[in-house]
Amino acid sequence: MDDVLQSLKEAIINGKRQEAGELTQKLVDAGVSPKRILDEGLIAGMTVVGERFKNGEYFVPEVLVAARAMKTALQILRPLLTQTDIQPIGTVVLGTVRGDLHDIGKNLVAMMLEGAGFRVVDLGVDVPAEKFVEAAKEHRAQIVGLSALLTTTMTHMPEVIKKLEEEGMRRSVRVIVGGAPVTQEWADRIGADGYAPDAASAVDKCKELLASLASPN
Numbered sequence: 001m002d003d004v005l006q007s008l009k010e011a012i013i014n015g016k017r018q019e020a021g022e023l024t025q026k027l028v029d030a031g032v033s034p035k036r037i038l039d040e041g042l043i044a045g046m047t048v049v050g051e052r053f054k055n056g057e058y059f060v061p062e063v064l065v066a067a068r069a070m071k072t073a074l075q076i077l078r079p080l081l082t083q084t085d086i087q088p089i090g091t092v093v094l095g096t097v098r099g100d101l102h103d104i105g106k107n108l109v110a111m112m113l114e115g116a117g118f119r120v121v122d123l124g125v126d127v128p129a130e131k132f133v134e135a136a137k138e139h140r141a142q143i144v145g146l147s148a149l150l151t152t153t154m155t156h157m158p159e160v161i162k163k164l165e166e167e168g169m170r171r172s173v174r175v176i177v178g179g180a181p182v183t184q185e186w187a188d189r190i191g192a193d194g195y196a197p198d199a200a201s202a203v204d205k206c207k208e209l210l211a212s213l214a215s216p217n
C-alpha cells in the first residue's frame with residue numbers, strides 16, 4: 001500500500017480533491033490505519049505544500065485547493081477517529097484564535113479528542129477571546145484549546161488567558177495551546193497549562209489536564 005500512500009500524498013500536493021477521497025477510501029478499505037493515512041499521506045502532502053508556499057513556488061490558490069483535498073480525505077477518516085456512543089469524559093472548547101483562518105490542524109485535534117471520548121465545542125476560526133470565555137462558561141468546559149498557525153496570531157493567545165483570569169475562571173479551566181509556530185516555551189511564557197505538538201499528543205495532554213483538575217495538588 002506504500003504506492004497508494006505516495007499517490008495520496010501527491011493528490012494532496014496537486015490539490016486533486018476527488019482523487020484524494022478515492023485513495024483515502026481505498027487505503028481504509030485495505031485496512032491501513034488512520035494514523036498511517038494521516039501521517040504518511042495527508043500530513044506528508046501538506047508539508048510539501050507548505051514548503052512550496054514558503055519558497056514562492058505555490059501561491060494561496062494552490063494552497064487552498066490542497067487544503068480542500070485534505071478536508072475531503074479527512075471527512076472519510078472522521079468516523080474512524082471519533083466515537084459517538086460513549087459518555088464524554090470532559091468538555092473542550094476549541095478554536096483558532098482571532099485573525100487566524102487556518103483550521104485543518106484544529107479540526108484534526110477536534111476529531112482525535114472526540115475519538116478519545118471528549119465532548120468538543122468547536123468555535124471555528126478567527127475566534128475572539130471573549131467568545132472562548134463565553135463558550136467555556138456556557139458549556140462548563142474543563143479545557144479551552146487554542147490553535148494558531150501564524151506568528152502574528154499566536155500573540156492573541158494570552159488575551160484568552162487574561163480574560164479567563166478576569167472572569168475568575170482560571171482555577172477551574174485549563175488552557176492548552178498548539179499550532180505550527182507554538183512551542184512549549186511559548187506556552188510557559190504566556191501561562192498556558194499545556195502544549196501539544198500534534199493532535200495525538202493533544203489528546204494525552206487534555207487527559208492529563210483533566211486529571212489535574214480532579215486532583216489539583
Ligand code: B1M
Nearest residue numbers: 050054101102103104105145147150151178179180198199
Ligand atoms: Co497559510 N500559512 N496563510 N494558509 N498555511 C502557513 C501557516 C505558513 C507556515 C506557510 C509558509 O509560509 N510556509 C505561513 C505562516 C508563516 C508564519 O506566520 N510564520 C502561512 C501564511 C503566511 C498564510 C497567509 C498570511 C498567506 C497570505 O495570505 N499571504 C494567510 C493567512 C490567512 C489567515 O489566517 N488570516 C494564509 C492562508 C492560508 C490558506 C487559507 C490558503 C490555507 C488554510 C486553509 C485552512 O486551514 N482551511 C493555508 C494553509 C493550508 C497553510 C499551510 C500550507 C498548511 C497548514 C496545515 O493545514 N497544515 C501552512 C504551512 C505548513 O504548516 N506547513 C501555512 C496541516 C495541519 C495538519 O497541520 O495546522 O500544523 P497544523 O496542525 C497540527 C499541529 O500544529 C497541531 O496538531 C495538528 C495535527 O497534528 N495543532 C495543535 C494544531 N492546532 C493545535 C491545537 C492544540 C494542539 C495541537 O491544542 C489546542
